[in-house]
Amino acid sequence: MILAHRTVEGIDIVALSGRLVMADVPEVRRRLLQIVEQGSGKLVLNLEGVGFMDSSGLSVLVSVLKSARIKNGEVVLLGLTPIVRSLIELTRLQQIFEIFEDETAALARLR
Amino acid sequence: MILAHRTVEGIDIVALSGRLVMADVPEVRRRLLQIVEQGSGKLVLNLEGVGFMDSSGLSVLVSVLKSARIKNGEVVLLGLTPIVRSLIELTRLQQIFEIFEDETAALARLR
């Protein structure tokens, strides 16, 4: 799992790539929570490069959203691959996450 | 392993597709030898659809060539995938098989 972080106008953008499975969860959760804590709480998670994810990966997304909301922030998802999209739809997490295809639209939502 | 056979001006054209491994060898060898025996002995083997082959598959190619030569025929290969090409080059079988990219050229060689 590779994690690339940049900031645009106070909004954190993190691109994950590789596989997000149980073995990766402690490290990825820790790093994302740290970014939310140290930043504005506004986060775009780019999942375009995530070729495989399981339910433990979903739990990371939910934790990060909870911690962002606590500081009145927001987390939006960008670029779901087919397996990640079906995971999210099956578990109905599109109810709590806004999903974008395009970074500009995702950033506009958080501005 | 799927085997599709047609005849053009007395030349047999057989397209193999799938995997050609030890478990498939008895059946594929039997059917190809039968085609050589019943036909002119001129055979184009189209391997474009062969995604995987091992050395037992190579031994089928050699058997078929031998039996074609006995009746003054010829076997040429068409459309090698990367793994089949590296198998043939490693075992230097390009010394005994002519290899074509294009069916028209392969047929012209046998006419």
Next chain:
Amino acid sequence: MAAIRTLSLMIESRADCIELIGGAVHGVFDLAPLPAGDGTRLELAVTEAINNVVEHAYDNQPGHRILVECWLESDRFSVLVCDEGKAMEPLILATARDFQTPDPADPDTWGNRGRGLAIIQSCVDTVEYASDRDRGLNTLKMSKRLNQSVSGQTDANAGQAAVPSHRPKSQADRHPE
């Protein structure tokens, strides 16, 4: 009438080993010319099943065995995940599809858990669980129908002996029930 083909796999109960089984099962599934997404969904089901074994049956303790069997038939692909740990409560599997829809207004409903079994059920056609208390062996069996054949194509291997088994013997000391 091709015989059933069996592949047995084993890993240690460690989170970082789980994907070895997922990758292997995906690779076996890919031998057949089936839609690419299907292999990933089977990998997901198997991954969730093994996550559960590591977390719940073995309480995240390394050093235990996780055994997996793949059974390939002409019209069906089955995967059995076996553990020698704590058994799953009866009824959990039967009620797994009824998980809570998250309410955007109420973070308490977003939950971090309880999705694994529902995901498994959505990725395969049948899911069964059995616990053999005498042998101390629990087995989750997942099965997926195939549209095309993945069985061997020749008759060269008809009439085989039974497949040798490496299922574990009962290890009562590892089985708290």
Next chain:
Amino acid sequence: MAAIRTLSLMIESRADCIELIGGAVHGVFDLAPLPAGDGTRLELAVTEAINNVVEHAYDNQPGHRILVECWLESDRFSVLVCDEGKAMEPLILATARDFQTPDPADPDTWGNRGRGLAIIQSCVDTVEYASDRDRGLNTLKMSKRLNQSVSGQTDANAGQAAVPSHRPKSQADRHPE
């Protein structure tokens, strides 16, 4: 410093089961983002090794076990193919690369055999063979260097217990030596 990860696999000695191991090893290899062709070449090496076990160690008899272990380290992928059958003669492996170049004019040089070990050697970086006569176990070990890491990324599983082994016990009755 990730621990080594081990996947153990087993099939029966049947030609139609060989590809299950090849597909599984390919699938494990594909977990890492490496060039696609590499997985196919590793699958080829493993397939040739198991073809040899089925044909030579077990004389095409079903009902015997073929055990395979994949060892994943950060910079290396190793595959061990183990059998309990007839051992390979010493020196065969050492001379395997010297196979005959076919002469177009002489069909007797075209050969149908003797290519498997040379193919294995060209697909992996190291090949070793060992025969443990006391245990009746022969092992061909193939190893491929990796350019990128395929090991686990977190430290969550550091300090594991030893990987449990399901290597067969010696079965002298199956071992004619």
